[in-house]
Amino acid sequence: MKKILLAAGILVGLVCPCLLTHAAEAPVPSAENGMITAEEWEETFPEIVASYNANAANSYRISYLDTDPYLKNIYEGYGFAKDYTSAVGHSYCLEDVYKTERPHALANCLTCKTADFTKMVNDLGEEVYSYDFEELYGSMVQSVGCYSCHENKELEEENLAVTHSYITLALGEEYDGIDPSILTCGQCHIEYYFDPETKATRMPHSDIASMGPEATLAFYDEMGFADWTQESTGARMLKAQHPELETYLSGSFHANMGLTCADCHMGKSISETGTEYVNHTWRSPLEDAGLLQYCAQCHKDTDMAQKVHAIQAEITTAEKELGMKLSDLKDGLAAAVASGKNTEEQLDEVRSLYRSAQWYWDYCYVENAEGAHNSAFARDCLAKSEELIDQAMDKLGVLEV
16 A cells, blocks of 8 residues: 655645545446546546546646747747647647647557547557557547546555556566656656657656656667758757656656655645545646645745746746757758758768757756756756757858858
């Protein structure tokens, strides 16, 4: 049984709702794929399901292409130059992947967007990743749901599940010692890639030590992988995904303390009838007074909202400044290529630096916490990116345009 600590009225550790209510047998699924839905759990766990459904309230989107116009230039030739919006509630994952203007020819784009697809891969095997997106989408019903984190098990004491097989393939049966209450969230909040041959989703890590931008870049370089080749520069570029797991486990203070994702993003709530349950509305701890009380155990009377917003403002400002500098590098490289006056060897030196600089910058930019998960790590990523940009600019300065 997972150890449960209750402190300041907050649940520490992501646990099964039954631990706060009562054990129950799983309902008989009505879906053809045999997946138990949130609606089918509702009779037994009404508070849990209501809090899960509340994720639909987070539907506000902003376009990063509007707030950061340089992105269209940096991502030239890739789908994110067409459509890139802020994250919304997990309720919209399936809808969003369908409506996006980014192309999605294959079903592997559904990997973390719907519990139906996860179960299909687990039932039928990895060939599902290479199915046609449009043909498969119509059979997808659930967004991220109960199966994603709890599988189809009866609601017993230990019911967290790492449902994505690529995690076990990469990290092994023991997950390199990563607590399942972190990895259950982290199985989707990670950097990943699609295998060039099988189209299956893969993690570019084999353990915690091989996580992080430097090791991952080396992995991609060794396998000769690129997400796309930019036409104007000829550079083989990488697009980071959303490496929350890697960022958090890369020496963050809270990870070293043993805190899990749930400690900051899921609190214990009490219903109107006095029932205690784990709140499944995933949100910032700054939006939950109870979670802020938990923070206060260490942070005392610190204004946490002010502290976190200051970090995020610092990192966001640095990202924007560096993003424009990266955009200038891209334009300079494109001009050097277009001139036809430089050798491929000269251009490749700059292309390599540009690819790496973009990678380190993007690794920070796409991580959803904007520095709050690991501010030192975020600063290091941006500093490395700027160092590489400066090196590339120096080399570019001696080329003919």
